[in-house]
Amino acid sequence: MIDSYLRQSALDHLGLAGRTSEEPEKAAVRLGEKLLPAAVNLRGDVADPAFVAALREALGVEPPSAPNTVATNGEVALLWLGPDEWLALQHGAAPEAEAQMAAKLRDALGDLHAATTEVGEQYVCIHLAGPKAREVIEKGCPLDLHPRAFGGVGHCAQSHLSKATILLHQVSPGEDGEPAFDLYTRRSFADYLWRWLEDAAGEYGVAIVAP
């Protein structure tokens, strides 16, 4: 058996675990990697009750039909990617979780015209939090992230950050002045994006954390 410690994030080489800050609360931006989420890409017709029922059965959560929103049951989150596309995400799960989730979905979907694709290994999840987290993203991303425009928690959007494609998920609203975001990018771009973020956040003071 190839041990699970041989599973490598695309940011492994940066040795982030050894660079975590002692006083993260002093930094205006906290950066960290949420390791190896399980993710399944889903295509299907949200107007078809059978499709919705199959997702509810397999994941315990229904796909949101409102654009740029997220539905979650606390364990699995369904992020809206397009009118017939979602990303089912689970953090902190066992290595087998992704295949199991996909298998459950395939069983539940049966013969419906839907598609289930395991995609967790192509993503890296970077977590950004703190009083200046929003500004760091705004430096390179053309989305309006103001609370009036970006609906706070439960909001997600695909866009680009500098020259990398991203999926942005706001996970903390920032009413306390500490907004938090999960930012997904393709693994081949992860090194580029991490370095860019750390550089962009430098102005405000950045701490590396293990979220």
Add this chain to the structure above:
Amino acid sequence: MLQITCPHCGARAESEFHNGGEAHIERPKDPAALTDAEWAEFVFLRDNPKGLLLERWNHTQGCRRWFNVARDTVTYEILAVYPMGSQPPALDPRRYV
């Protein structure tokens, strides 16, 4: 930079999109029935109007869906956004001579 309203994701910056050329260029349903001239028209010839142009855009860095845009090539004003497979809404484009 244009702001383009993706019919699915809402208003976004042009940098998230790719232009896909003129819209409503329908691929022949019965390819064998076409003359050479008709093929040439389909493959090579595109309008380049001053004023209203119907074109396809793809939200490449967003939902990746294709859609149609009615745009004035002089002012760059986007007059309408409408789904693939549908006809443009009634428009009152500015005319140029």
Add this chain to the structure above:
Amino acid sequence: MSGYRLSSGGQIDRARPLSFAFDGKRYQGYAGDTLASALLANGVDLFGRSFKYHRPRGLFSAGVEEPNALVTLRSGARAEPNTRATVVELYDGLEASSQNRWPSLAFDVMAMNQLAGPLFSAGFYYKTFMGPTRKAWMLYEYFIRKAAGLGAGTLLPDPDRYEEMNAFCDVLVVGAGPAGLMAATAAASSGARVILADEQSALGGNLRGSASAQENLAGLAALDNVTLLARTTVYGYYDDNTLGAVERVADHVAAPAEGQPRERHWTIRAKQVVLATGAIERPIIFGDNDKPGVMLADAGRLYVERHGVAPGRRVAVFANNDGAYRSVAALTTAGVAVSAIVDARREIGAEAQAIAAASGAELLLGQVVTRALGGQRLSGIEVAAFDPVQGARDGAQRQISADCLLVSGGWTPTIHLASQAGGPARWDDSLTAFLPGEASQPWRAAGACQGTLDSAACFAEGAQAGAEAARACGLSPNPVSLPGAKTEPLADVPLPVWDARPPHGKGKAFVDLQHDVTASDISLAHREGFRSVEHLKRYTTLGMATDQGKTSNVTGLALMARERKLSIPEVGTTRFRPPYTPVSLGALAGQARGSHFRPTRRTAMHDWHVENGAEMQAAGLWLRPRIYAQGSETVEQAYSREARQVRASVGMVDVSTLGKIDVQGLDAAEFLNRVYSNGFLKLPEGKARYGLMLREDGFLWDDGTTWRLSETQFLMTTTTANAAPVLSQLEFLLAAVWPELKVAVTSVTEQWAGMAVSGPKSREVLASVLDDLDMSNEALPFMGVRKGHLNGLPVLVARLSFSGELAYEVYCGAHHGEAVWSRILEAGKPFGMIPYGVEALGTLRIEKGHVAGPELDGRTTAEDLGLAGMTSRKKHYIGSSMLKREGLTDPARLKLVGFVSADGGKIRAGAHLVAANDTSSPPRSLGHITSTTYSPALEKYIALGLLEDGPERVGEKLVATYPLKNIDVDVEVVSSHFFDPEGSRMHV
């Protein structure tokens, strides 16, 4: 001029003296000074030498419009040429130097250019430096460029960082003077997200430092829906109400603090914009009007009121409007002596008269300044009577002694942004000025930029514009109270006087000070037929350079109008383009420098490659191992060794960068059958097929293998370069062409790490390391695909060969890419297994005659490359119809063949193939070389290429000629299948 520091007054902090140096000499100024005001306070009046004539130049303005006082700020890597001293905020330790002078500012040998004046008139380069040959210009140009011009930039890398920011707002207010402040206040009262930006170091414009402005700004700063941006120039107005701005975050200090950017570029997307950009004073021209000591009247007022500096000891004023009287009043209040006021008007209002009387100056009405007197600085003026119709009179001129002349020719509204986002500017005859044209984007103008010069009116206009902008966003503004400014009785309507010289006036009369364009240059342009404004601008360079003619454009137009006997609006105006003021390249680049310039994509095995000596090579954005050189091996030695070892035993190459697309759905097979030129309907489960994709016009586009994983699921692979375009095309076809097909496509390029295990021992290696797969030829035949496990991990194994050897591709989840890669290599140790790079990959495929990027160049067809058998005649697919057109079936088309070097010389990619006996020059090209390598299997240099009648020429001797480097290699035409043409090795 003899400027000096006033004993009191100004918005400077006299408790904070600052030390600075200009041309190596040390001076002292105060916090709140600009470099210009501090030098003026020290009595410095010589700031630089002019562009063409090297004439001495002093301060002309107090703002961004400055044409003369350009200096090089800082030194070394931070040196910044052509910086306007009038906008450089003084800091302790500032160093600046003058430009375009040698050996020194005071004594500049190039000033003799003045003596050759006529030579340097408009178009002089082109008229003078002609011949004897076309190349001669290049020699002349070298010397001209040395003599003319501005400061020199540094070649050192900029040590500072630059940032960018994307901002959104309901209302952007550009300019924080009286109108802008009220616009922002009114808009903000509705709860709108407001950005208020101003280029100056503090907000307030003409109200800077006043109690009412401070109160207003404090109120705005307290609102969380308002962003205040000082030192921020909104320089460009782009599509969809997107505006570009540069914030000078740390330009006013010696060096930015740790982590702090020097400048930040803002991309502002606003729903509504209020342009409150103000106006710039313009001069009246007369003889030698560039003499240091001549400056704009309002600049004189600003130096007094803002910096506590008197512009001179004996100040004269020359005006055609009441604006200059504000300056007279300011000087009088500060105790600066005004000796004479020369006003072209025969009558002036009571208020102006009162100011003149209070100043004690001699008031000379109906007269104009015809000439400035003095050597390197102003010592006096000549004055003559003026008639509005006839102009100034020749003859008896009175001389008045003065060390400073304040000139006011009226106001030019700053309509740059309005012009960038609107129709043609509108001429206002009473103000003799261009005003903003019709808005083509949602902006409204307020205040001086639309010709309103009275403060009370500016307040009202600003408040109204801000409220309207908020309402246009669907918000409800509250009424705002306007500061209690009383309407000023001063009349700003000028008497049109552009050129005050009498018919036989002496001295050069400069229209554009920065580019040394004189009134006679404009006359010359007219005589020579360059009469349209566009021609005038390009022929004389009027209005070009760093100031973009902010103080000269309208005067230039007026003079051309006089020549053409037309009105100014009939002559027209050029359109303004961004940027309004110079923008540093650093600000535009932002963070996109070094490794941030573009992404570098890394495969899951990247670190292993680097740690194991791979030389990495870019493939698009990806980095791939090129070779794993051992010792002092050359590239050729390394890839030859690697390729040899693959053919002898086994090797492995990282193929993770290939595009991978998950194709799912009931109609997946039908879809692929329409997309590929060869059949996919009958591809059985567990099998892969090599497929060709054509463009709609019939040319080859992409190739790759597609694996049928189940009845309704395929894994498509594409070339590395076309991964994204192929996905996009498939999505397009499903959305636009065949929406009825039940198929979904999803990129999985990065879900899988891929490695190709090639060589006769590949089966044994994989059999030893895979948990559960029968690797026998029967169980896993050529093109077979199996799901299996490696140490418990799910993997996909496909028996594919790009090298011509027995070979497999192994795909595993990307997280385990490096683990699986290492595990396989370890298992291969007993066989001498090696990793190989893309050079060896290329060598192996060329030896087999497989096509790749260089052959799929967008101009070749399947038939050209010997792949006609893969274009089905039984079905319709993308590209099939156009494939049959004459041009694509022409027998004269170039065809793929192989070449071996006949003389042992290395064949170059891109070399042209010519007949050995062709002596014409240039010889006729029969085709060209596409891919080349040294072949360790053949022990020769070999190549693939495209050749007329290619297959028929096998056996012929040709020359591969590379004229760029004069290299000719004798080659023999052979079959493109150099090695193992029967394919026996991969079928074992």
